Amino acid sequence: MVTQSAEKSLVPRTAIVADPDAGRLAATSAALGAAGFAVSQASSRDSLAALLDQRDPSIVVVDQSLAGLPVEAPLLLLIDLEDEAAEADSVRSLGMADYIAKPASPAELIHRADVLISRAAQRSDARQSAERLREQLRNVSAAVRATHDPHLISNYLVRGFGETFGADRVIFTTFDDHRVPRISAQWHRADLMPLTSGLGIHEDSARRVADHLWSDAEVLAVNDHHLDWSAGDKELEAWAQQMSPRASAFVPVGEGKSSLGVIWIAQLDEPREWTRTEISLIQHVAGNVAYGLIQSHLMSAQQQVVKQLRQLDQAKTDFLATVNHELRTPLTSISAYLDMIQDGVGGPVPADVDRMLDIIVRNSERLRRLIEDMLTVSRQDYEGASLHLAPVRLGHTLQIVTVALRPLAELGDVSITLDLDGGDPTITADEVQLEQVFTNLVSNAIKFTPRGGSIVVGCRIETMTDGTPGVNVDVRDTGVGIPEEEIPHLFTRFFRASNATSTAVPGSGLGLAIAHDIVKAHRGHMEVASELGHGTTISVQLPVSGP
Structure with missing residues (x-):
């Protein structure tokens, strides 16, 4: 097994020590050097500035008389004991910094330096982890926004959350709501079986909890269910048994004044601490999911209306074509017999009757023109x-x-x-x-x-x-x-x-x-x-x- 001190020795550590007092400068540098640091020395503000430009140290140890330069590395100030209270306030405003009264003992000096370096490493790891998390969830949001298929949106969500948070199960379901389609999607790690009954909850109960969380802009995040079910999540306890989560996040998905669905992210074997950054990013992605589902539902409804309108338009065109055909045949026969009567084929036509026939001919001609217009319309619909x-x-x-x-x-x-x-x-x-x-x-x-x-x-x-x-x-x-x-x-x-x-x-x-x-x-x-x-x-x- 590698010991902690051996681990430290594997990590190259560098230090810059700045002090106008030659004796303290040498003593501080020697103490750090004995602890495995590669030390660079500065005795003035100018030489310190030059070293900061050239080096990327693990820690900077500076006498208070030379303080004030911008330092990105952890900063350890050497202060006079009588100025400790005033210096402590100023150090707190510097961020990743600490102070030690001079003259500092080597053990205290090394301890303070190690603590500062460790805190800086933890903060750096946290920042990198948060950035990786943001990037992964940005990809989930991008996938959700890139489609209008509600089933794809749901699958991207549960898979994205499961893989991003290393969860064991992720379940997403929408409620009976006119704003979104009815959807139930789940994701689980490879060695688990899907839950046949989905969330296994009564919708009224789930919606009541989700509405309460949505109105408060909250996520119900539980770090360890073995310790306690809080008063706020008692309603979830009864129907959580089939999933038996150790830790979980119950996330409302909503729009306007009410929820329209819920996401449940579950960790089965180990407790888990949900960070504020994670909760914030989860809510952001849930908002994108709500918007995507609402838009997809509207588009689906619009497409259905367009389809029905096209069917009605086609039915109208078919009707016109049929009516035209059925009207043209008898009208042609009527016109032919009128011509024959006016030509005297059936015998002489009295003047009064001839005038009546003229009226019939004019009106049959009007009817013929109407039929021709309707036929033209139906042909244009069919043939473009x-x-x-x-x-x-x-x-x-x-x-x-x-x-x-x-x-x-x-x-x-x-x-x-x-x-x-x-x-x-x-x-x-x-x-x-x-x-x-x-x-x-x-x-x-x-x-x-x-x-x-x-x-x-x-x-x-x-x-x-x-x-x-x-x-x-x-x-x-x-x-x-x-x-x-x-x-x-x-x-x-x-x-x-x-x-x-x-x-x-x-x-x-x-x-x-x-x-x-x-x-x-x-x-x-x-x-x-x-x-x-x-x-x-x-x-x-x-x-x-x-x-």
């Missing part, structure tokens, strides 16, 4: 508004649209003007879909422009907002206008302006939404400017090069 791109003369497309809709405008005594002063630019686009866009815009303008009003469709070359070449198409009318607060909702499916609804203007609320989706698919955008009672301008900006 796939485009068939080709060079398109935009002026020519606008001319086709205005010519086709001019009879409808003239029926309502509304004029349509096509302004192509900006030329007939060619862009890369899907001509069929662009024709649908401008048909919707112009037909809307006709619908909401009173008799005697006018519509101007203009086209000009204009740079896009991102600086790329583009064209701008304006559809301006002198119609009823749109309430300002409703403009942001115009491109929402099935939305109809309040004045359209109040005046019973027919429509599905799909036209502008479809137009907006098609323009967006072309990497363009639409803008609406309107003044109630004075008309509306809808601008469509499209890139020349296409999407």
